Amino acid sequence: MVGGRPANGFKPIPKDYKPLNLDEDTHVFDNRIDHFNDFNKNTFEQNYWFNSDNYKPGGPSFLMLGGESRQNNFWTAVPDLEWAKLASQQNAIMFNLEHRYYGESNPTPDMSTANLKYLSSRQALADAAAFIKAMNTDSRFNLTDNVKWVTFGGSYSGSLAVWMRELYPELVYAAVGSSAPVNAVVDFYQYLDGIQATLTSYNPLCASDLSAGLAQSKFTQMVGGRPANGFKPIPKDYKPLNLDEDTQVFDNRIDHFNDFNKNTFEQNYWFNSDNYKPGGPSFLMLGGESRQNNFWTVVPDLEWAKLASQQNAIMFNLEHRYYGESNPTPDMSTANLRYLSSRQALADAAAFIKAMNTDSRFNLTDNVKWVTFGGSYSGSLAVWMRELYPELVYAAVGSSAPVNAVVDFYQYLDGIQATLTSYNRLCASDLSAGLAQVSELVKTSDGQKQINKAFNLCDDWSTYSPDDITYFWQNTIGVYSQIIQTSGINNGEFRNVQSVENACAFHLRKSSTPLKNLQDVVFWFRTLQFDGGSCVYNNYTDYIQNLQQTVLDEDVSDARAWLYQCCTEFGFFQSTDADATKFWGNVMDVNFNTQQCAQIFGPTITNASIYNNVKKTNTHYGGASKFRGTRVITPNGSWDPWNTLGLLTPSKNNQVVPVPMTGTCHCEDMYMSGESDPQSLVDGRNLIATTLNEWLNPA
Known part of the structure; x- marks a missing residue:
């Protein structure tokens, strides 16, 4: 959805509708590119369709205004549509006019911002006015003098329909604007209020269950060592009463x-x-x-x-x-x-x-x-x-x-390694071998293709920036961090499902390679986090932009707040520096983390200020x-x-x-x-x- 608009538009044509005789039915009207500049005489081809089967002399003309999606002969060829029934009752001819810049009615050769200067509701209304004038004198239709035009539309095109009657009353006799938003507003939060109200009016339990589900499916990345649900998580299935x-x-x-x-x-x-x-x-x-x-x-x-x-x-x-x-x-x-x-x-x-x-x-x-x-x-x-x-x-x-x-908390990953080793040395060594295999494979283009497939990456490794690559490692290693940090808690799935034992069960398989074991743990963990079937997205820029958001939004806000405290008080940045490199590889140094502070919060937070503030914290509390x-x-x-x-x-x-x-x-x-x-x-x-x-x- 973009701007509240579904991919198939506000008044969608059914997906299974198969236009018959579309080429014969599609007509072209030469309309002006700019109606408000007399020096610009350029025109463009604007598609339209008509149906005169119901028309009798003296009957009105019905004009369906196209909105923000491609049009075809659906609105003029299907007799059971409500406006088609009205046309039959009123002996009306029906027209459907595609909106400029949508479908195939393109005033310019591309959609550059400079060319989009001709895209506006005012130009679209002027298109319709010019079209009406032309149809009034078109010999094919033999419309009577003073024919009554009625404009129709739904959603945005419903707004156009009523605005046509408002701005061109000499051309349009009446209008029917279904679900027409005639008030413009920047922050349309009432839209989601309406979604909530509809669900609640249908069934309050349905609405409350959705709200609970949304609360569980939030920003999932670890930030500053913090899992998305916090360091001491409330169970996902806990439903607060009263x-x-x-x-x-x-x-x-x-x-x-x-x-x-x-x-x-x-x-x-x-x-x-x-x-x-x-x-x-x-x-x-x-x-x-x-x-x-x-x-x-x-x-x-x-x-x-x-x-x-x-x-x-x-x-x-x-x-x-x-x-x-x-x-x-x-x-x-x-x-x-x-x-x-x-x-x-x-x-x-x-x-x-x-x-x-x-x-x-x-x-x-x-x-x-x-x-x-x-x-x-x-x-x-x-x-x-x-x-x-x-x-x-x-x-x-x-x-x-x-x-x-x-600041440089490389001992954190030392601790993850120690836990795996204490549980089973073979599990730990198999993970380390799997990580090493990835490091080797990504050195060649064929190996990168193998990693693309193995980890179901959304974008090819070959397109990754250095930060994307490090972010891949952070996300991959973060799987083990989250499992081990909470493994054993008698809280929801942590003890019996998302556990060290179950993760190591993959790595202890004798019939599989370390790389396949690593891949399967990552996929298994992602399944537990609600999105196991989707591709893995490692776009560092998007990650940073998420955390740059300043609006109050629970999942991102909590992560942003914690990272701010890490940048200004605690550090706690997990890295593969020092002796952590031996097990995990030299894939994620502390600078990858500290650079995020300035990128997210601005240049006042520097490496020097991070180290200085951490020192102040230890001085204040004593460590x-x-x-x-x-x-x-x-x-x-x-x-x-x-x-x-x-x-x-x-x-x-x-x-x-x-x-x-x-x-x-x-x-x-x-x-x-x-x-x-x-x-x-x-x-x-x-x-x-x-x-x-x-x-x-x-x-």
């Missing part, structure tokens, strides 16, 4: 560090007080780099919900600024993103805690103990809250929390080696490629308690328990519960 009633809004400051800026924004949050008893703590789940809903507050089997039940705690979940619907600014322009930072997000949480402490709905006791929770980036926020706001936050649980910022927080629990899984950036060493006073869990992945401890949980996960959750209980209920 979401409108559960969603609360807190007015938070747009800029906590500028006393002169009093502007506020609406920040979404959710709560559950079912477990709360006076004297119990308050648990706050900090939203990270993705949209939130009531999942974390209403699902009782989540690990933190069990802890809340044990401790008689009230639960809150606060959506992060610039993610989901908590937008401080009307768009995501680089200038507006200056309010997006972890420091502002922590200040948001501090203001929220202070407000909830005095909110009469909750009746929290004086000196209520707040415990912050989070996973991945929001796990970092959780422990940083305890570090920077110890007067508000009593303890923190930061699962898979990367507290070290780093892992100089972390100053106490009463902090930091679970990490050995299969998690992020674990090298976490708090892994216990403090001397046992106030930082790492919880290492062998064979578990990113944020796995946060989700529901299951019968197939590894013992290390069971033991880790028990240690979290025991430690938290000791801190909240000291002897």
Whole structure:
């Protein structure tokens, strides 16, 4: 669809319509190219069709105006069409006039922008006026004096029909304009409002199901190591109940560090007080780099919900600024993103805690103990809250929390390799061999053709730019990153479908080559991501243009926001630099990632500013080696490629308690328990519960 127009036009001719006698029926009228320039006498051939079978002297002339698509004799030859029935009733002759620049009625030899200056509705109306005048005197038809012309059309051509009556009343006696949009508007958002209203009027469940499906099929690329659904994903099949009633809004400051800026924004949050008893703590789940809903507050089997039940705690979940619907600014322009930072997000949480402490709905006791929770980036926020706001936050649980910022995060892919190797060395070596085969094949034109076919590429490898090639590697390697980062989570398909075991099953086939195994894993993963049957698109320019969008749109906005934070605070750019090259190949260096910052957000973000800002982040929070927080629990899984950036060493006073869990992945401890949980996960959750209980209920 272009401009709301389906490929076959607004008033489509049926696909199975086969014109008979088309050559004989098609007539040509010489019309002026420019009706509004008397010095331009040039003409073009404009197609038209007619049917005089119903005509009797004194009857009217019906003119169907062609719109934005090719015409043929359909409208004049099919007797069951509504206007044909009207023609029969009124003894009318019927004409159909093709619109200039559509079909074969071309005023110019090509469609260059310069030539399109003659394309407008005003020129089209003047075409119709000239045509009517000519037909009035055409001896073939013997139209009577003062014949009454009635113009017909549908959609855009319906607008033309009524405008003909408006602008040429001396020629047109009446008009029928079906579905004619006579108001022009730039931002026609009401169009999709209408689609929604139609679906809802037919069946509200149909509309809500479509909306849920769209929410699942969004921007699918990994950006800054972040899967499209976030680091601690809400299950795809989770359908929020009573979401409108559960969603609360807190007015938070747009800029906590500028006393002169009093502007506020609406920040979404959710709560559950079912477990709360006076004297119990308050648990706050900090939203990270993705949209939130009531999942974390209403699902009782989540690990933190069990802890809340044990401790008689009230639960809150606060959506992060610039993610989901908590937008401080009307768009995501680089200038507006200056309010997006972890420091502002922590200040948001501090203001929220202070407000909830005095909110009469909750009746929290004086000196209520707040415990912050989070996973991945929001796990970092959780422990940083305890570090920077110890007067508000009593303890923190930061699962898979990367507290070290780093620009060139090549250790991430080292971690992916280590996980595959620990699961099965043959699986890891087969993948590495498959990647090496691709690297060799693309050196020759025949090999490139083989890769085109093997990976079902939309565009030939031979047309790829250097950035397209690196983007291919990012997407291919990203398949394994996404599988391993979430493999094992008891959340939807992650544990039993999109798992290390199932990926390695391809690589352990003895009857197949490493290249075929790699190809099949990529295709299998894409099938799980909704588009396995389509070709693979590796256009770097389109990727950049997607992330340059500044409109508020959940999937792209969340990805853009996270990349901005990577460019201005954290780095976290995964590369095949240093020792990662040995396994993955030298195919994706850190500069490929850092260049995107300037390309997407503008020249103010440079390599120097990226490294400098990452250094500032580590200085501000202390990184892992100089972390100053106490009463902090930091679970990490050995299969998690992020674990090298976490708090892994216990403090001397046992106030930082790492919880290492062998064979578990990113944020796995946060989700529901299951019968197939590894013992290390069971033991880790028990240690979290025991430690938290000791801190909240000291002897």
